[in-house]
Amino acid sequence: MGITIGLPAETKQGERRVALSPSAVHSQTERGHRVLVQAGAGDGAGFSDTDYKAAGADLLPDVGEIWGADVVVKVKEPQPEEYRYFRSDLVLFAFLHLAAEPELTDALLDSGINAYAFETLGDRHGLPLLAPMSEIAGRAAAIVGAAQLSAVTGGSGTLMGGAAGVPPAKALVIGLGVAGTMAARGMRGLDAHVTGVDVDLGRLYDHKLAGIVDATQVSETKLVGEHVVDADLVVGAALVPGAKAPTVITEEQVASMRPGSVVVDLAIDQGGCIATARPTSLGDPTYTEHGVLHYCVTNVPGQFPRTASAALSAAVAPRLLRLADDVAAGRAGTVEESPALTGARNVNDGVIVHEGVAEAFTDRPHAVGRTEE
Numbered sequence: 018m019g020i021t022i023g024l025p026a027e028t029k030q031g032e033r034r035v036a037l038s039p040s041a042v043h044s045q046t047e048r049g050h051r052v053l054v055q056a057g058a059g060d061g062a063g064f065s066d067t068d069y070k071a072a073g074a075d076l077l078p079d080v081g082e083i084w085g086a087d088v089v090v091k092v093k094e095p096q097p098e099e100y101r102y103f104r105s106d107l108v109l110f111a112f113l114h115l116a117a118e119p120e121l122t123d124a125l126l127d128s129g130i131n132a133y134a135f136e137t138l139g140d141r142h143g144l145p146l147l148a149p150m151s152e153i154a155g156r157a158a159a160i161v162g163a164a165q166l167s168a169v170t171g172g173s174g175t176l177m178g179g180a181a182g183v184p185p186a187k188a189l190v191i192g193l194g195v196a197g198t199m200a201a202r203g204m205r206g207l208d209a210h211v212t213g214v215d216v217d218l219g220r221l222y223d224h225k226l227a228g229i230v231d232a233t234q235v236s237e238t239k240l241v242g243e244h245v246v247d248a249d250l251v252v253g254a255a256l257v258p259g260a261k262a263p264t265v266i267t268e269e270q271v272a273s274m275r276p277g278s279v280v281v282d283l284a285i286d287q288g289g290c291i292a293t294a295r296p297t298s299l300g301d302p303t304y305t306e307h308g309v310l311h312y313c314v315t316n317v318p319g320q321f322p323r324t325a326s327a328a329l330s331a332a333v334a335p336r337l338l339r340l341a342d343d344v345a346a347g348r349a350g351t352v353e354e355s356p357a358l359t360g361a362r363n364v365n366d367g368v369i370v371h372e373g374v375a376e377a378f379t380d381r382p383h384a385v386g387r388t389e390e
């Protein structure tokens with residue numbers, strides 16, 4: 018039996034991605050599910066309403082009708098004006114980053130909705146729905162970080178690769194997972210000197226051996242501080258899935274940096290791994306604190322919607338099929354749920370059911386000790 022799947026247009030500032038491409042929609046309609054697409058939802062990513070119609074979708078102008086579906090799939094966490102659409106028989110599948118979103122978490126808990134997060138869904142390779150966006154955000158971090166060092170944007174005027182007789186810029190990457198690795202590759206490609214920081218010694222060894230970084234540093238705050246003082250560009254990309262990001266760089270260490278140095282904290286979507294980081298938007302991406310430029314945009318891939326929508330959609334579509342089948346069969350939210358959704362369920366019937374997320378909300382009595390994963 019088919020269900021209805023809603024695909025609303027994104028509402029977060031500057032966000033142009035869409036969660037499903039027309040071909041991903043086709044994979045759902047082919048299976049007998051009805052897909053309701055908000056008119057214009059794919060415009061920012063280069064997918065027209067005609068493309069979606071050809072894929073078997075129903076195009077609707079009214080966003081309320083889209084949210085009336087059995088399952089709503091979207092890219093970014095719902096914005097406050099969307100909370101009114103939450104209801105107990107709705108399944109939501111999107112990036113949620115709840116550890117940094119207490120108001121959204123309360124709205125999800127109060128509504129009784131079943132919320133599945135892209136970023137905590139795991140498989141044997143890691144986090145397959147977060148990874149494509151981390152890949153893009155990491156590549157982008159190298160580009161925007163290097164650009165922010167320009168004197169025109171208020172940076173120190175340091176060029177990443179230096180020049181003959183002038184040393185290159187020093188870059189520091191915190192967390193050498195998917196995002197950190199791509200940032201390091203990008204910055205090395207610009208001939209900067211890159212030091213990688215991680216808690217995982219095996220990862221540091223592999224990255225040094227593969228030439229992805231010039232040097233490595235185990236993640237210990239005091240030792241990392243010795244690199245921060247000298248760094249022109251710091252990229253934050255440390256993650257403990259579901260949990261609030263660990264604070265690896267202190268405010269005092271940021272204050273020790275040269276004026277016009279730059280920090281790009283990608284981990285800001287989980288609260289940030291640099292103490293002075295606070296969320297910014299694509300429309301107003303930077304602020305200066307202690308003389309250091311901060312770029313802490315929570316939806317970095319949103320500025321590359323063609324690439325990012327295609328990459329995200331390819332990863333989401335097969336999992337959405339499993340989720341839709343589970344919903345149709347009444348298995349969603351039960352122990353019989355598909356293993357393809359492992360780790361994704363964050364909030365279920367008014368309870369936080371993901372351990373990492375619950376740890377970020379120990380002040381919410383109804384979350385404590387009620388985790389299932």
Ligand SMILES: NC(=O)c1ccc[n+]([C@@H]2O[C@H](COP(=O)([O-])OP(=O)(O)OC[C@H]3O[C@@H](n4cnc5c(N)ncnc54)[C@H](O)[C@@H]3O)[C@@H](O)[C@H]2O)c1
Nearest residue numbers: 150151154192193194195196215236255256284315316317
């Ligand atoms: N801002 C954005 O637009 C955007 C986009 C995509 C991803 N992200 C975020 O980037 C972050 C990294 O994502 P990822 O996919 O690369 O994660 P990942 O799991 O691939 O890598 C995380 C790395 O952090 C390391 N780590 C954990 N604790 C650490 C610590 N205390 N010190 C140093 N390293 C530590 C882990 O060992 C791992 O190597 C996440 O918060 C993710 O949500 C942000």
